[in-house]
Amino acid sequence: MQTQIEIHSELLNIQQCIDWVMSPDSGGIDVFIGTVRNATKGRTVLKLEFEAYKPMAIKEMQKISELVFERWPVQKVLIHHRTGTLQVAEIPVIIAVSAKHRDAAFEACRYIIDTLKQTVPIWKKEFFEDGEVWVAAHP
């Protein structure tokens, strides 16, 4: 059970993430890469800002990872999340999971990103030409 969890404001490095989860007893790796989209509901997005409650966010990510290891036969789990200002097409999040068999990798990876978006205390502000908004804050 090996987990690598990081939250920081530097560029995320895809190759390094994948190198870390690779292992000779793995048969497959599933990787999810979030990217900043240029529009939300038709409005042009100029940039995003991500803020994290870092110690709690790390703790929540660790909980997700522990649950994944209980539920699926996976080998390594990596979650890297970026904070600070991101431009369009930059990468806020990389999740990578290696496993002997691909089903576990796919299911665990999807579970991680779905759960991260529900429980991990990280917030995103979208900047438009005519304003800015904290995503999901209001009904």
Add this chain to the structure above:
Amino acid sequence: MQTQIEIHSELLNIQQCIDWVMSPDSGGIDVFIGTVRNATKGRTVLKLEFEAYKPMAIKEMQKISELVFERWPVQKVLIHHRTGTLQVAEIPVIIAVSAKHRDAAFEACRYIIDTLKQTVPIWKKEFFEDGEVWVAAHP
């Protein structure tokens, strides 16, 4: 509808694959990376050899990609498959799918690898210490 399909004997380049599927109107990328595992059913694997019926394999991959674009709202689909001799931990296949929303990327990526393993004329021979076997050839 943009597709990049390649079969060749050079090392597959993960970063290049991901760079190709990225786009400013994507919100997520799912990537599946196959890796050569060091054992099959408890037997140590020394190396693998992949052989392709290349023109037909390309055609079958194109069919998979077309079906993906009919079925899911995805933006770019990439399938790279390697041939020749691969050592343990090397990468025979990379599949990458970008989409506005992550569900489509995950589902399409999984569909592609599942279908590729059923329909695309590529064959894998496993080399053990005491013999070799064409995978799936016999019941």
Add this chain to the structure above:
Amino acid sequence: MEITILAFGIAKDIFGRAWIKVKLAEAATTADLKSHLETQYPRLKKLASYMVAVNNEYAEDDGILTVHDEVAIIPPVSGG
């Protein structure tokens, strides 16, 4: 007792700063804190939802707060 409340995301905008201090009765609960804050900062009630975290864990409404706790307001998360 006086407790420091950390704020993130839109809660920081609502409080006008990254932390505030509030005065609560001894043995006050998370629910007491929420109603205190909602009186002082009515915009909190306009949020889709918000949680209180105590010592880096999501807290139940009936959890009792102490001056030693690290308390934070967690508006709807939107990472990833």
Add this chain to the structure above:
Amino acid sequence: MEITILAFGIAKDIFGRAWIKVKLAEAATTADLKSHLETQYPRLKKLASYMVAVNNEYAEDDGILTVHDEVAIIPPVSGG
């Protein structure tokens, strides 16, 4: 008519080479080709399954072959 049959994977081992030539009656079908090959190379029958591809497409058993077709034996695939 004489048709060249391409072989891949274990079929190449069974034939002992990457292609063979077979003599078939005019308007022979894929099924005719299969039974011809299975007589000559009984190990084909031991495979989990195998398909015939004609011009880079999986062929039906009743498809008619011509000398202009590119015909290949496709043992169980195992890519990825």
